[in-house]
Amino acid sequence: QKAEWAKLVNEESFTADNHHVELAANIGTPQDLEGVINNGGEGVGLYRTEFLYMGRDQLPTEEEQFESYKAVLEGMKGKPVVVRTLDIGGDKELPYLNLPKEMNPFLGFRAIRLCLEEQGMFRTQLRALLRASTFGNLKIMFPMIATIDEFRQAKATLEEEKQKLLQEGVAVSDDIEIGIMVEIPSTAVIADLFAKEVDFFSIGTNDLIQYTMAADRMNERVSYLYQPYNPAILRLVKMVIDAAHKEGKWAGMCGEMAGDETAIPLLIGLGLDEFSMSATSILKARSQIRQLNKADMEKLAAEVLQMRTTEEVIQAVQAATQM
Numbered sequence: 001q002k003a004e005w006a007k008l009v010n011e012e013s014f015t016a017d018n019h020h021v022e023l024a025a026n027i028g029t030p031q032d033l034e035g036v037i038n039n040g041g042e043g044v045g046l047y048r049t050e051f052l053y054m055g056r057d058q059l060p061t062e063e064e065q066f067e068s069y070k071a072v073l074e075g076m077k078g079k080p081v082v083v084r085t086l087d088i089g090g091d092k093e094l095p096y097l098n099l100p101k102e103m104n105p106f107l108g109f110r111a112i113r114l115c116l117e118e119q120g121m122f123r124t125q126l127r128a129l130l131r132a133s134t135f136g137n138l139k140i141m142f143p144m145i146a147t148i149d150e151f152r153q154a155k156a157t158l159e160e161e162k163q164k165l166l167q168e169g170v171a172v173s174d175d176i177e178i179g180i181m182v183e184i185p186s187t188a189v190i191a192d193l194f195a196k197e198v199d200f201f202s203i204g205t206n207d208l209i210q211y212t213m214a215a216d217r218m219n220e221r222v223s224y225l226y227q228p229y230n231p232a233i234l235r236l237v238k239m240v241i242d243a244a245h246k247e248g249k250w251a252g253m254c255g256e257m258a259g260d261e262t263a264i265p266l267l268i269g270l271g272l273d274e275f276s277m278s279a280t281s282i283l284k285a286r287s288q289i290r291q292l293n294k295a296d297m298e299k300l301a302a303e304v305l306q307m308r309t310t311e312e313v314i315q316a317v318q319a320a321t322q323m
């Protein structure tokens with residue numbers, strides 16, 4: 001099987017009925033690029049920049065960040081690279097920021113909430129990204145967006161830094177797509193409104209599932225409620241994809257669900273455009289997608305959206321795909 005998958009390294013990802021999707025990789029550092037290339041990644045769908053900030057005792061400088069972003073953009077040779085701005089908090093701590101302990105860190109002062117307040121830290125990252133933008137195909141993504149206002153503020157800050165750089169005579173790409181993670185239910189619910197303002201969505205199911213089901217993604221006691229195939233989750237995913245398409249935008253997914261073999265047929269059926277997963281899952285997913293018929297998966301997805309339980313959904317997928 002592995003040998004069969006290896007033959008697909010230089011192939012693009014098409015369904016049996018010739019529908020194209022992009023299979024991209026999640027990375028944490030420039031060192032992960034080798035794995036992306038060896039596994040035939042068509043892009044980077046999520047560069048988790050928090051690793052640049054972790055395991056040290058002070059913030060990374062603009063220069064250090066610039067070097068990392070540039071290395072990834074150059075390494076991907078013009079293929080899309082979605083860089084997510086700092087998503088610290090929740091399960092990812094930065095001791096040197098000395099943030100007060102919170103009762104509910106996953107519902108607390110994290111990610112974009114922190115960045116919009118710690119302007120200096122945020123602007124340093126944005127400048128590094130903008131300066132790196134001419135070295136490849138950069139797309140910038142904001143994490144944990146809960147309101148349209150947060151997106152507008154983040155985008156305005158980015159625009160300000162861009163204008164400053166241009167005034168300083170620094171080259172900045174003029175076609176950087178700006179998107180958001182959809183990982184908070186409020187954002188999924190008004191995805192139609194967000195879609196008028198963003199260039200793309202990437203659905204972060206790791207968090208979207210925990211917030212929708214009110215089940216901590218790290219808590220074993222409630223792991224039975226952490227249900228990727230729950231029709232509630234699938235309906236939210238559909239809303240986000242449909243909203244994007246209605247405005248001519250693309251929708252990806254960068255949570256674990258994007259690389260899950262039971263979810264993939266449904267996501268193909270729902271029309272997901274980009275799947276971002278750990279590099280080692282890409283070839284297996286590509287091989288699976290080549291066997292699927294988009295038209296059949298659309299029917300399957302429509303049926304599944306009317307089901308009531310996770311078990312029914314899993315059975316329907318297995319029956320339809322002979323898994």
Ligand code: PEP
Nearest residue numbers: 183204205206207254255
């Ligand atoms: C997600 O929430 O699905 C996601 C990809 O982000 P992270 O796992 O880094 O929170």
Ligand code: MG
Nearest residue numbers: 183204206207
């Ligand atoms: Mg997340």
